[in-house]
Amino acid sequence: xxxxxxxxxxxxxxLDPQGKxxxxxxxxLGVDAFADVRIGKRFELTVxxxxxxxxxxxxxxxxxxxxxxxVIEDVVGVEVVE
Amino acid sequence: xxxxxxxxxxxxxxLDPQGKxxxxxxxxLGVDAFADVRIGKRFELTVxxxxxxxxxxxxxxxxxxxxxxxVIEDVVGVEVVE
Numbered sequence: 782x783x784x785x786x787x788x789x790x791x792x793x794x795x796l797d798p799q800g801k802x803x804x805x806x807x808x809x810l811g812v813d814a815f816a817d818v819r820i821g822k823r824f825e826l827t828v829x830x831x832x833x834x835x836x837x838x839x840x841x842x843x844x845x846x847x848x849x850x851x852v853i854e855d856v857v858g859v860e861v862v863e
Numbered sequence: 864x865x866x867x868x869x870x871x872x873x874x875x876x877x878l879d880p881q882g883k884x885x886x887x888x889x890x891x892l893g894v895d896a897f898a899d900v901r902i903g904k905r906f907e908l909t910v911x912x913x914x915x916x917x918x919x920x921x922x923x924x925x926x927x928x929x930x931x932x933x934v935i936e937d938v939v940g941v942e943v944v945e
Contacts (some may be wrong), residue, residue, distance in 0.1 A: 782898065788905050802905070814921045816864065816898060817909040823870050824885070827899040839896045846889060 783828045785840045789849040790821035790860035821857070824848050832861050865910045867922045870940035871931040872903035903939070906930050914943050 791797050800819040807815060824844075828836055838858070844856045873879045882901040889897060906926075910918055919941070926938045 785897075790905065790907065801865065803930070809911040810925075810929065811927075812921065812925055814910065814918045815867075815908040816911045819907040821905045821907070823872065823902070823905040825872065825901040826897040827901075828896065829898045836896045839894065843892075843894055843897075844891065847894075848885070849890065853925075 782831045784862045785826040785828060785832065785837070786858065786860050786862050787824040787826065787840065787844045787848055787856065789824070789844070789854050790819060790857045792853055792855055793819075795853055804812065818855075821854070822848075825862075837861065864912075865914045866944045867908040867910060867914065867919070867923065868940065868942050868944050869906040869908065869926040869930055869938065870903065870942075871926070871936050872939045874937055875901075877935055885911060888901055895917070903936070904930075907944075919943065 797819045800817070803818040804815070805819065807813070807818070826840055841859050844859050845851065849856050867900070879901045881927050882899070883904065885900045889900070908922055926941050927933065931938050
């Protein structure tokens with residue numbers, strides 16, 4: 782069944798404490814290849830049947846209204862993955 | 864600066880309680896376009912300078928060893944995003 786992937790990230794201007802924690806862990810493990818780490822959420826919405834324009838529009842709507850908190854997060858991707 | 868996106872999802876054979884909770888919320892909101900919802904994590908690793916093969920290999924390594932718990936999660940993507 783086709784899947785729609787919705788990616789949600791914390792707004793870039795906000796501090797990302799989880800990301801900072803992972804950066805700290807990288808430093809302790811001697812991993813220095815990455816300047817910064819930010820952590821968000823990835824939603825996989827399974828669709829029965831075909832992904833029509835209406836289904837995609839519904840995915841965008843729930844991404845903005847249900848799956849993310851527009852005060853602190855941005856929806857950075859809504860993508861159909863076969 | 865280039866970014867490497869690491870996507871981590873719960874193993875498909877495992878129950879995803881968070882996903883089920885969102886499915887329940889969809890049902891209460893009258894959203895019926897989606898048969899199932901699964902929720903994972905999306906990591907954005909910022910790289911200073913160029914993304915060399917070594918940097919990408921390091922991203923794959925930390926994805927498997929630090930950013931995911933191989934008992935309950937799968938790394939489903941390690942991708943360079945300019």
